[in-house]
Amino acid sequence: MQEFMLIFRQPSYDYSNVSPKEMQAIAQKWQDWVGGLVAQEKFVSNGIRLASEGKVLRKGGVVTDGPFVEIRELLGSFCIIKAENLEEAVTLAHGCPALDADGSVEVRPLYK
Template identity: 25%
Template sequence: MKKFLLLLHEDAGQMSKLSPKEMEKLVEAHMEWASKLGESGHMLAGDGLQETGIQIKGKECIIKDGPYMESKEMIGGYYLLQADDMDTVVAIAKECPCHLWGGTTEIRPIATYEE
Protein backbone atom coordinates (compact mmCIF):
# COMPACT_ATOMS: atom_id res chain seq x y z
CA MET A 1 0.00 0.00 0.00
CA LYS A 2 1.05 3.57 -0.62
CA LYS A 3 1.25 6.20 2.13
CA PHE A 4 -0.38 9.62 2.04
CA LEU A 5 -0.27 12.62 4.35
CA LEU A 6 -3.61 14.35 4.81
CA LEU A 7 -3.01 17.90 6.06
CA LEU A 8 -5.93 19.72 7.67
CA HIS A 9 -5.95 23.41 6.78
CA GLU A 10 -8.23 25.50 8.96
CA ASP A 11 -9.27 29.13 8.90
CA ALA A 12 -7.82 30.53 12.13
CA GLY A 13 -10.53 33.20 12.35
CA GLN A 14 -13.32 30.69 11.84
CA MET A 15 -11.86 28.32 14.45
CA SER A 16 -11.59 31.09 17.04
CA LYS A 17 -15.34 31.77 16.63
CA LEU A 18 -16.36 28.23 17.58
CA SER A 19 -18.15 27.94 20.89
CA PRO A 20 -16.83 25.44 23.44
CA LYS A 21 -19.74 23.14 22.51
CA GLU A 22 -18.88 23.37 18.79
CA MET A 23 -15.21 22.72 19.54
CA GLU A 24 -16.21 19.66 21.57
CA LYS A 25 -18.31 18.40 18.64
CA LEU A 26 -15.37 18.92 16.28
CA VAL A 27 -13.02 16.92 18.52
CA GLU A 28 -15.61 14.14 18.91
CA ALA A 29 -16.13 14.00 15.15
CA HIS A 30 -12.38 13.63 14.58
CA MET A 31 -12.12 10.91 17.24
CA GLU A 32 -14.98 8.95 15.65
CA TRP A 33 -13.52 9.40 12.16
CA ALA A 34 -10.04 8.33 13.31
CA SER A 35 -11.55 5.24 14.91
CA LYS A 36 -13.34 4.40 11.64
CA LEU A 37 -10.09 4.88 9.68
CA GLY A 38 -8.23 2.63 12.12
CA GLU A 39 -10.84 -0.12 11.81
CA SER A 40 -10.66 0.04 8.01
CA GLY A 41 -6.85 -0.25 8.10
CA HIS A 42 -6.26 3.12 6.41
CA MET A 43 -4.94 5.12 9.37
CA LEU A 44 -1.30 4.86 10.37
CA ALA A 45 -1.11 7.95 12.61
CA GLY A 46 -2.72 11.31 13.20
CA ASP A 47 -2.76 14.21 15.63
CA GLY A 48 -3.93 17.74 16.10
CA LEU A 49 -1.31 20.45 16.14
CA GLN A 50 -1.00 23.38 18.50
CA GLU A 51 -1.51 26.82 17.01
CA THR A 52 1.97 28.08 17.86
CA GLY A 53 5.31 26.84 16.66
CA ILE A 54 8.72 27.80 15.37
CA GLN A 55 9.69 28.48 11.78
CA ILE A 56 13.35 28.32 10.67
CA LYS A 57 14.03 30.05 7.37
CA GLY A 58 16.84 30.22 4.83
CA LYS A 59 20.59 29.65 4.94
CA GLU A 60 20.82 32.07 7.84
CA CYS A 61 18.38 29.87 9.82
CA ILE A 62 16.31 32.85 10.95
CA ILE A 63 13.91 31.73 13.67
CA LYS A 64 10.37 33.10 13.80
CA ASP A 65 7.75 32.33 16.41
CA GLY A 66 4.24 31.43 15.31
CA PRO A 67 1.41 31.86 14.71
CA TYR A 68 2.27 33.57 11.47
CA MET A 69 0.19 36.68 11.05
CA GLU A 70 0.66 36.76 7.28
CA SER A 71 -1.45 33.61 7.06
CA LYS A 72 -5.17 33.36 7.77
CA GLU A 73 -4.93 29.62 7.43
CA MET A 74 -3.19 27.20 9.76
CA ILE A 75 -2.45 23.50 9.62
CA GLY A 76 -4.53 22.22 12.51
CA GLY A 77 -3.59 18.56 12.26
CA TYR A 78 -2.72 15.63 10.07
CA TYR A 79 -3.54 12.03 9.33
CA LEU A 80 -0.98 9.60 7.90
CA LEU A 81 -3.00 7.20 5.77
CA GLN A 82 -2.34 4.16 3.64
CA ALA A 83 -4.32 3.12 0.59
CA ASP A 84 -3.89 1.45 -2.75
CA ASP A 85 -4.23 4.67 -4.75
CA MET A 86 -4.98 8.39 -4.73
CA ASP A 87 -8.64 7.88 -5.69
CA THR A 88 -9.21 5.89 -2.51
CA VAL A 89 -7.59 8.59 -0.36
CA VAL A 90 -9.64 11.31 -2.06
CA ALA A 91 -12.83 9.40 -1.20
CA ILE A 92 -11.63 9.03 2.40
CA ALA A 93 -10.62 12.70 2.69
CA LYS A 94 -14.06 13.89 1.54
CA GLU A 95 -15.42 12.50 4.82
CA CYS A 96 -12.98 14.44 7.01
CA PRO A 97 -14.81 16.33 9.79
CA CYS A 98 -12.74 19.49 9.19
CA HIS A 99 -14.89 20.19 6.10
CA LEU A 100 -17.95 20.66 8.35
CA TRP A 101 -16.35 23.78 9.83
CA GLY A 102 -15.01 25.25 6.58
CA GLY A 103 -11.64 23.50 6.59
CA THR A 104 -9.64 22.21 3.63
CA THR A 105 -7.79 18.94 3.27
CA GLU A 106 -4.56 18.61 1.32
CA ILE A 107 -3.37 15.18 0.23
CA ARG A 108 0.34 14.64 -0.28
CA PRO A 109 1.70 11.27 -1.39
CA ILE A 110 4.68 10.14 0.66
CA ALA A 111 7.70 9.89 -1.64
CA THR A 112 9.37 6.53 -2.02
CA TYR A 113 13.01 6.24 -2.95
CA GLU A 114 14.45 3.22 -4.66
CA GLU A 115 17.89 2.13 -3.48
Protein backbone atom coordinates in the same frame (compact mmCIF):
# COMPACT_ATOMS: atom_id res chain seq x y z
CA MET B 1 -0.68 -0.23 -0.68
CA GLN B 2 0.85 3.24 -0.39
CA GLU B 3 0.94 5.61 2.57
CA PHE B 4 -0.41 9.16 2.38
CA MET B 5 -0.33 12.09 4.74
CA LEU B 6 -3.58 13.97 5.25
CA ILE B 7 -2.78 17.53 6.33
CA PHE B 8 -5.65 19.36 7.99
CA ARG B 9 -5.90 23.11 7.51
CA GLN B 10 -8.63 25.18 9.10
CA PRO B 11 -9.45 28.86 9.27
CA SER B 12 -7.74 30.57 12.17
CA TYR B 13 -10.36 31.56 14.70
CA ASP B 14 -10.67 31.96 18.41
CA TYR B 15 -11.81 28.75 20.09
CA SER B 16 -12.32 30.55 23.39
CA ASN B 17 -15.85 31.48 22.26
CA VAL B 18 -16.80 27.86 21.63
CA SER B 19 -18.81 26.25 24.40
CA PRO B 20 -17.66 23.00 26.00
CA LYS B 21 -20.68 21.26 24.44
CA GLU B 22 -19.71 22.53 20.97
CA MET B 23 -16.08 21.45 21.51
CA GLN B 24 -17.30 17.98 22.50
CA ALA B 25 -19.39 17.79 19.32
CA ILE B 26 -16.38 18.79 17.21
CA ALA B 27 -14.20 16.20 18.98
CA GLN B 28 -16.87 13.54 18.42
CA LYS B 29 -16.95 14.26 14.67
CA TRP B 30 -13.18 13.74 14.52
CA GLN B 31 -13.38 10.53 16.57
CA ASP B 32 -16.15 9.17 14.33
CA TRP B 33 -14.29 10.01 11.11
CA VAL B 34 -10.98 8.53 12.29
CA GLY B 35 -12.88 5.53 13.67
CA GLY B 36 -14.21 4.91 10.18
CA LEU B 37 -10.67 4.89 8.78
CA VAL B 38 -9.60 2.48 11.52
CA ALA B 39 -12.58 0.20 10.80
CA GLN B 40 -11.54 0.06 7.13
CA GLU B 41 -7.95 -0.74 8.19
CA LYS B 42 -6.77 2.39 6.34
CA PHE B 43 -5.48 4.32 9.35
CA VAL B 44 -1.73 4.12 10.00
CA SER B 45 -0.95 6.81 12.58
CA ASN B 46 -2.14 10.14 13.83
CA GLY B 47 -0.36 13.38 14.40
CA ILE B 48 -0.78 15.39 17.55
CA ARG B 49 -2.74 18.63 17.30
CA LEU B 50 -0.29 21.44 16.64
CA ALA B 51 -0.05 24.57 18.80
CA SER B 52 -0.62 27.89 17.04
CA GLU B 53 2.68 29.44 18.14
CA GLY B 54 6.10 28.58 16.76
CA LYS B 55 9.11 29.88 14.88
CA VAL B 56 10.06 29.85 11.21
CA LEU B 57 13.69 29.34 10.16
CA ARG B 58 14.71 30.80 6.81
CA LYS B 59 17.83 30.75 4.71
CA GLY B 60 20.73 32.57 6.32
CA GLY B 61 19.65 31.63 9.83
CA VAL B 62 16.84 34.20 9.98
CA VAL B 63 14.28 33.20 12.61
CA THR B 64 10.85 34.83 12.74
CA ASP B 65 7.73 34.27 14.76
CA GLY B 66 5.37 31.91 13.05
CA PRO B 67 3.59 30.18 11.70
CA PHE B 68 2.71 32.95 9.27
CA VAL B 69 0.21 34.98 11.24
CA GLU B 70 -0.77 36.90 8.12
CA ILE B 71 -2.59 33.92 6.61
CA ARG B 72 -6.14 32.99 7.49
CA GLU B 73 -5.73 29.28 7.96
CA LEU B 74 -3.69 27.17 10.31
CA LEU B 75 -2.11 23.78 9.92
CA GLY B 76 -4.01 22.02 12.68
CA SER B 77 -2.80 18.44 12.53
CA PHE B 78 -2.17 15.49 10.25
CA CYS B 79 -2.49 11.74 10.05
CA ILE B 80 -1.07 8.94 7.95
CA ILE B 81 -3.37 6.60 6.05
CA LYS B 82 -2.87 3.80 3.55
CA ALA B 83 -4.64 3.55 0.21
CA GLU B 84 -4.20 1.86 -3.15
CA ASN B 85 -3.56 5.18 -4.91
CA LEU B 86 -3.99 8.95 -4.64
CA GLU B 87 -7.60 8.80 -5.81
CA GLU B 88 -8.55 6.39 -3.01
CA ALA B 89 -6.70 8.55 -0.48
CA VAL B 90 -8.72 11.58 -1.60
CA THR B 91 -11.91 9.54 -1.30
CA LEU B 92 -10.95 8.59 2.26
CA ALA B 93 -10.40 12.27 3.07
CA HIS B 94 -14.04 13.04 2.27
CA GLY B 95 -16.03 13.48 5.45
CA CYS B 96 -13.11 15.00 7.36
CA PRO B 97 -14.46 17.43 9.99
CA ALA B 98 -11.99 20.10 8.84
CA LEU B 99 -14.18 20.46 5.75
CA ASP B 100 -17.21 21.28 7.92
CA ALA B 101 -15.29 24.25 9.35
CA ASP B 102 -14.41 25.69 5.91
CA GLY B 103 -11.01 24.02 6.10
CA SER B 104 -9.18 21.76 3.68
CA VAL B 105 -7.40 18.43 3.61
CA GLU B 106 -4.16 18.22 1.67
CA VAL B 107 -3.44 14.68 0.51
CA ARG B 108 0.24 13.88 -0.10
CA PRO B 109 1.88 10.57 -0.94
CA LEU B 110 4.82 9.57 1.25
CA TYR B 111 8.03 8.33 -0.33
CA LYS B 112 9.35 5.01 0.86
